[in-house]
Amino acid sequence: MSDEMNYRKAGVDIEAGEAAVERIKGLAKSTFRPGVLKGLGGFSGLFAPDLKNINEPVLVSGCDGVGTKLKVAFAAERHDTVGIDCVAMCVNDILVQGAEPLFFLDYLAVGKLKPEQVEEIVTGVAEGCREAGCALLGGETAELPGFYAAGEYDLAGFAVGLVNRPDLIDGSAIGAGNILVGLASNGLHSNGYSLARKVLLEDASLLLTDFQPGLGTTLAEEMLRPTTIYVKPVLRALKKFKVKGMANITGGGLPGNLQRVLPAELQVEVDPDAWLEPPIFDLISEFGSVRREEMFKTFNMGIGYCLFVPEEEADKTLEHFSEFRITAYKIGRMEKGSNRVVIKDL
Numbered sequence: 001m002s003d004e005m006n007y008r009k010a011g012v013d014i015e016a017g018e019a020a021v022e023r024i025k026g027l028a029k030s031t032f033r034p035g036v037l038k039g040l041g042g043f044s045g046l047f048a049p050d051l052k053n054i055n056e057p058v059l060v061s062g063c064d065g066v067g068t069k070l071k072v073a074f075a076a077e078r079h080d081t082v083g084i085d086c087v088a089m090c091v092n093d094i095l096v097q098g099a100e101p102l103f104f105l106d107y108l109a110v111g112k113l114k115p116e117q118v119e120e121i122v123t124g125v126a127e128g129c130r131e132a133g134c135a136l137l138g139g140e141t142a143e144l145p146g147f148y149a150a151g152e153y154d155l156a157g158f159a160v161g162l163v164n165r166p167d168l169i170d171g172s173a174i175g176a177g178n179i180l181v182g183l184a185s186n187g188l189h190s191n192g193y194s195l196a197r198k199v200l201l202e203d204a205s206l207l208l209t210d211f212q213p214g215l216g217t218t219l220a221e222e223m224l225r226p227t228t229i230y231v232k233p234v235l236r237a238l239k240k241f242k243v244k245g246m247a248n249i250t251g252g253g254l255p256g257n258l259q260r261v262l263p264a265e266l267q268v269e270v271d272p273d274a275w276l277e278p279p280i281f282d283l284i285s286e287f288g289s290v291r292r293e294e295m296f297k298t299f300n301m302g303i304g305y306c307l308f309v310p311e312e313e314a315d316k317t318l319e320h321f322s323e324f325r326i327t328a329y330k331i332g333r334m335e336k337g338s339n340r341v342v343i344k345d346l
Contacts, residue, residue, distance in 0.1 A: 021141075023119040024126075031129040031136040035102065045137030047103050049162050056165035060099035064089035065156040068193040069223070074152055075201075076208050076220040079117060082155060083124025084131070085190045088227035090159035091132040092248045092305060095231055096261075098169040098238055099161030101134035107156045108141045111148035121155065124226070132231040134159065167238070171245035171261030171308075178244055179314040180258075180268055180332035183321060185304030187278045189227040191251045192298040196223065196280075199288030206287075214279050222280055230305045233324035237307065241317055245308040249300040255341045256297065258306060267337025271344045275329040277302040293346050303331065 021041065028040040037046035051057055066085045073082050083106070091101040106125050108118065118141060129136045148154070188196060200206045200219065208220035215222045237243060247257045254270055262268065281301055284290060295301060309317050314330055321328040 019115040023115050024122040027119070027122050027126040028136040028138075031104075031126050031134070033102075033133065033135050036135045036137065039135065039137055040139075042138070045103065045105065047135065047137060049102060054162065054164045058099075058163050058165050058168055060094045060097045060161045060163055061159065062090045062093040063156065063158040064093065065154065066190055068197060069188075069190050070153070070155065071197060072193065072201075072208065072220065072223045076224060078220065078224060079120040080124050081224050081226040083121050083126070084128040084226035084229070085124075086155050086157040087125060087128025087132055087134075087159070088229045089190055089250065090157045091128075091134060091161070091229060091231050092227075093250075094159055094161040095234055096169070096246045096248050097161075097163060098167050098243075098246075099163040100235055101132050101159050101161040101231060103135045103137040103160055104129050104132075105137055105158045106139035107158070108139065108153060109144055109148070109155075110141070110153040111143075111145060111150060113141065113143040117153075121153075125157070128226075128229060131229040134161075169238075169243065169246060172263060173244040174261070174263055174266060174308045174334060175244065176266060176334050176336050177311055178308045178334040179311050179330050180270065180334065181307045181309055181314060181317050182275060182303035182329045182331040183228075183230060183305040183307075184275065184327040184329070185249070185278065185300045185302055186228050187222060187225045187280050189250070189300055189304055191300065193223075195288070195290070195298050196284055199284050199290065204287040212283065214283055216279075228304050228326070230326070233321055233326055234305070234307070236324075237317065237320055240320060241313045242310055243307050244310070247306045249304050249306060253296045253299055253301060254303060254306075255343060258341045259339065261308075262339050262341070264339045265336060266334050267340040267342065268332045268334050269342040269344055270332045272296075272301070273344070274331045275302055275327075293343075296343050296346065303329075306331075308334065
């Protein structure tokens with residue numbers, strides 16, 4: 001008689017899943033904020049928002065993943081930063097509407113569940129939540145045997161925020177003469193990795209472990225640098241300045257993301273000479289012979305987030321972000337036009 005079949009032999013280890021949950025309970029708890037009623041471990045998370053100063057509450061939600069940046073994490077066997085990316089991609093998006101992130105949920109799917117790897121990934125998720133000021137309220141870890149290559153996984157996240165309807169920012173208030181303020185990125189963030197990997201790791205055969213003089217670090221360290229979370233300094237800015245619109249610079253770069261918030265009758269010319277581009281973009285351009293126009297359509301090129309502010313507040317806005325150690329630049333001015341984003345000299 002053959003051995004009795006069970007779930008573990010089919011590739012799903014329930015005990016390993018329970019061990020993983022135990023490892024991450026403390027990580028989740030470290031992110032809790034007022035409003036959390038029930039977090040990790042139940043069928044759902046419970047959150048009661050404080051509405052005492054909000055007359056017309058609007059919930060703002062967003063979801064995103066880390067994308068093929070995960071391939072770099074697999075190759076480098078380092079998993080403690082991609083969770084920050086996952087949080088950043090979601091909370092920076094809902095921030096665009098002026099919303100304060102309240103809570104976050106993650107979805108982690110693995111081929112074979114390793115509790116220590118799950119803990120490493122969720123360590124990054126928890127760090128991202130603390131940076132954003134939101135609670136890691138729950139999530140799902142799914143073991144899917146045969147679905148992913150050995151050691152690989154996928155990671156996605158879901159964020160919910162809150163804003164008072166009168167404070168909702170949708171770009172409709174952007175006017176001619178407003179200044180476009182760009183907040184510096186720290187590198188690639190989490191977009192354009194299919195092109196970056198193709199150019200640097202496949203075609204140029206660069207090694208992740210090699211020190212790159214132009215970068216001042218190894219390629220692995222540079223490519224796994226986590227996405228900047230702009231939540232706290234931007235929320236403070238909204239209380240101090242008349243911010244008319246915002247944009248998170250992700251896939252599509254400055255042209256694609258700025259156009260999403262521009263009123264139909266306005267245009268902006270962005271001056272790339274106004275800021276310093278991180279050297280990773282020069283490396284990609286050099287090894288891949290990638291046209292400048294394509295670079296701007298694919299990568300953030302050194303600007304991770306944008307705000308439209310009145311001209312008289314622009315300089316004070318730059319000073320505000322310097323207090324948070326975020327470099328800000330005046331990178332363009334709104335003019336009458338036809339809903340266009342023009343990158344100067346492209």
